[in-house]
Amino acid sequence: MSGDRAAPLGLLVMAYGTPRTPEDVEAYYTHIRRGRPPTPELLADLTARYDAIGGISPLAALTEAQRAALADALEARQPGRWKVVLGQKHAAPFIEDGVAELAAAGVHDMVGLVLAPHYSGFSVGQYQQRAADAGDEHAMALHRIDRWHLLPAYLDFLAAAVTDARASLPADHKVLFTAHSLPERVLEGDPYPDELRQTAAAVAERVGLSPWPEWALAWQSAGRTPEPWRGPDVLEVIRDLAATGRTDGVLVCAQGFTADHLEVLYDLDIEASGIAAEVGLAFARTRSLNAEPTVMAALADEVVRVAEAGLAP
Structure with missing residues (x-):
């Protein structure tokens, strides 16, 4: 200094x-x-x-x-x-x-x-x-x-965004908190997954969601390399949710991203919403922080x- x-x-x-x-x-x-x-x-x-x-x-x-x-x-x-x-x-x-x-x-x-x-x-x-x-x-x-990731204003923003987006979905829906996947080799001992779970849990508590029945973590936008990347991928989770028949809709909260960009506007708004439509689930995404x-x-x-x-x- x-x-x-x-x-x-x-x-x-x-x-x-x-x-x-x-x-x-x-x-x-x-x-x-x-x-x-x-x-x-x-x-x-x-x-x-x-x-x-x-x-x-x-x-x-x-x-x-x-x-x-x-x-x-x-x-x-x-x-x-x-x-x-x-x-x-x-x-x-x-x-x-x-x-x-x-x-x-x-x-x-x-x-x-x-x-x-x-x-x-x-x-x-x-x-x-x-x-x-x-x-x-x-x-x-x-x-x-x-x-x-635990800044109160950030958590409050996410909680309000989740609450607002849920209003457009059927009563029986699941909230998926997503972030950019990373290669498994770099996540050994890395705090990233734990911090993502901490944010999601804090937001879920504010909103009043129960773990697994009402919310879960998922990953997205993995790189196109042959090595393993952290999952489950959000597209797979959407398909699995439809296969269980236990939910009528899915809400994606892209907690790991702070602005609208390709990984949100394409990977979620086009690709993930397309998969949801294909398998018969209602779909919504929370607004971005910007x-x-x-x-x-x-x-x-x-x-x-x-x-x-x-x-x-």
Whole structure:
């Protein structure tokens, strides 16, 4: 830490990234594949998915809205104190670009916040490590927010979203809390599955749902690699629920995602809802967090708390 309370403070808002135009899809996919261009078949499949949701994902605009909401909330709390920038994993501006922007603004201490509530070393841990490494190059201290899966405002948002979405379903329905699957090899000793269960349980308690009869965890959007990924996949769960004949509908709460993007708008709204229709189940999805003001304000409070703790003598 710099200990300089007169210097501006930085917030590095980190996100996965997304192509901004259809022309960016191939370069984006190549970056995800660590420099290996996708085969024509893989590229055509991804492009078709973007076409199905309107040509491109709204994630870039939504991520910027989240960054701006955090900046506004911090300005309201500590006017003129904060520089808030975006740094992404797979699209410009990259995490290193964001750190360089903070350094150019004279920032010595930055808070790293990933727009993902649940910690995994494979995801949030990698973001924070890249931020720390880039900060070292600029003699900048990083103060990390590694998880916010039990932030009360976030839990309240999810509970309200679940309650509202349930109203459209038959009385006999099941709530599935989903998140992005990860390879089994990286989940050995990783807190990600436990944190997802903690969030789901806290939301279910707020809503008044009983475990298994009324809610369960499921996984989605597994990568297309030969290694095993964590399941059960939400599509399999929907088929299994229909086969039992014990429910008339399914509600998916995509608790692991904080904005509308391909994994929500295609994998759930098109693919999962299509499976539900095929097997005769009513289907609904909870609204996404996006830049919901109450949660953004609560995250800003957490940013200030972490920064003050880091600057404390």
